[in-house]
Amino acid sequence: MVESARQRDSCAASGESAILAGMDVHAVLDADCAADTLFRFVDDLARYPSWVDLVHRADPLPPADDGNPQWDVELRARVGPFARSKRLRMRRTVHDQAVGRVVFERAEVDGRRHSPWVLSADLGEYGGRTRLEMHLHYGGGLWTGGVLEKVLAEQISAGRERLVQLATAAD
Secondary structure (H helix, E strand, O other): OEEEEOOEEEOOOOOOEEEOOOEEEEEEEEEOOOHHHHHHHHOOHHHHHHOOOOEEEEEEEOOOOOOOOEEEEEEEEEEOOEEEEEEEEEEEEEEEOOOOEEEEEEOOOOOOOOOOEEEEEEEEEEOOEEEEEEEEEEOOOOOOOHHHHHHHHHHHHHHHHHHHHHHHHHO
16 A cells, blocks of 8 residues: 655745645555564665665765764656656664664755655564555655656555565565
């Protein structure tokens, strides 16, 4: 299941309705593998290019001042003949394997204000299967719109199949 929602707000000064920078995408995966195995594929962004085409690269960086790991991530999406790419510095802010939760947040160090990107993954075992629930929040305007949401949904579907194959082979 993939769901997306664009956030809307009204502009008080102009009285016009505008799309607030933002997009939220949710995806759920049920897999026949151990939660610990699946967790290893979602807790390290460097592994994402092997199963998510949107993540073109995710190169590890030195840890942040608080010791949390960071990655230089390049996202790429193709919409017909056009392609968009975006580079982000992402930091893992939550890592709790005992409860099956990991969160990554945009953490640029250039002193400028940037739109938030937050990716969370929650895992649990139910009835002998592992359920992975992922949520991506983007708080900007460049990557929003129905066409890109459709491309993202397609990439999530393809990535879901590759992730299951990788995780079940590793289990």
